[in-house]
Amino acid sequence: MQDGGGVPMRPRERIISAARDLFRKHGIRGVGVDTIAEAAGTNKMTLYRHFASKDVLIAECLGQMVGEFETAWQEMAKAHAGDPQGQLRAWLHFVGTYKLQQAERGCAFLNAAVELPDKNHPARRVVEQHKSRHRAKLIELCEEAGLVEPELLADKMFLLCEGARVSVQSMGANGPAARLLEMLDGLIKDHTPQKRR
Numbered sequence: 001m002q003d004g005g006g007v008p009m010r011p012r013e014r015i016i017s018a019a020r021d022l023f024r025k026h027g028i029r030g031v032g033v034d035t036i037a038e039a040a041g042t043n044k045m046t047l048y049r050h051f052a053s054k055d056v057l058i059a060e061c062l063g064q065m066v067g068e069f070e071t072a073w074q075e076m077a078k079a080h081a082g083d084p085q086g087q088l089r090a091w092l093h094f095v096g097t098y099k100l101q102q103a104e105r106g107c108a109f110l111n112a113a114v115e116l117p118d119k120n121h122p123a124r125r126v127v128e129q130h131k132s133r134h135r136a137k138l139i140e141l142c143e144e145a146g147l148v149e150p151e152l153l154a155d156k157m158f159l160l161c162e163g164a165r166v167s168v169q170s171m172g173a174n175g176p177a178a179r180l181l182e183m184l185d186g187l188i189k190d191h192t193p194q195k196r197r
Contacts, residue, residue, distance in 0.1 A: 011042050011046050011050065012050045014040040014041060014042065015037070015040045015042065015046075015050060015051070017040070018036050018039035018040035019036045019040075019057055019061050020061045020065075020108075022035060022036060022039060023058070023061060023111075024108060027111065027115060028112060028116065028123075029115050032054075033054050033057075036054075036057070055121060055122055055123065056122060058121075058122070058123040059121075059122035059123040059125075059126050061108075061123075062109065062126040063126050065108060066126065069130070069134075072091075072094060073091065073137065076090040076091055076094065085141075085145035085147075085188070088138070088141040088142065088188070089185075089188070091138075091141070092157065092161075092184045093181060095161055096161065096164070097181075106168070106169050109127045109130060109131060110127075110162065110165065112124070112126075112127050113127050113128075134158070135154060135158050138154035138157055139151050139154040141154075142154050142191070146193065147188065147191040148191045152191075153187060153191040156187050160180065160183060160184060160187070161180070164177040164180040165177070
């Protein structure tokens with residue numbers, strides 16, 4: 001396995017990459033450590049040298065995804081510096097597009113929450129922290145943009161995005177989720193103070 005630049009990946013990176021791909025395609029419970037080790041071109045001993053358990057590996061995979069989302073937030077903040085509504089719209093467009101394009105297995109975080117009901121599972125904590133930070137950032141941007149009832153608006157957006165990802169699973173990308181960006185834009189307009197409309 002090689003990274004995006006053609007450089008051979010180290011065993012730890014190969015294991016995470018293989019696990020993420022397998023979890024996305026087959027679910028967390030549907031993939032064993034033997035399958036992950038084989039897909040990574042290594043063995044169980046090497047896998048366990050890097051990760052104390054499959055649970056730790058799952059948490060690491062989700063943590064890596066959290067890092068990718070954090071990087072996206074930072075890039076949008078730079079691209080729209082001083083323009084919180086621009087940041088908000090850019091993020092919603094990113095999330096909306098991502099949810100529709102990566103929809104074949106649903107949201108990795110939501111899937112993990114469903115597959116891992118134990119609140120003390122290390123991956124479950126990653127999911128809850130990520131979703132809480134995402135909601136808090138939406139509230140912050142709505143406040144900074146001067147939108148009316150920012151917390152309510154953020155919750156509407158959050159639930160709409162979560163629901164769209166689930167809807168894609170049952171009705172496909174051309175179902176109600178296809179109107180996600182339009183609906184999010186409508187929410188922003190509905191919460192924009194009258195004088196600024």
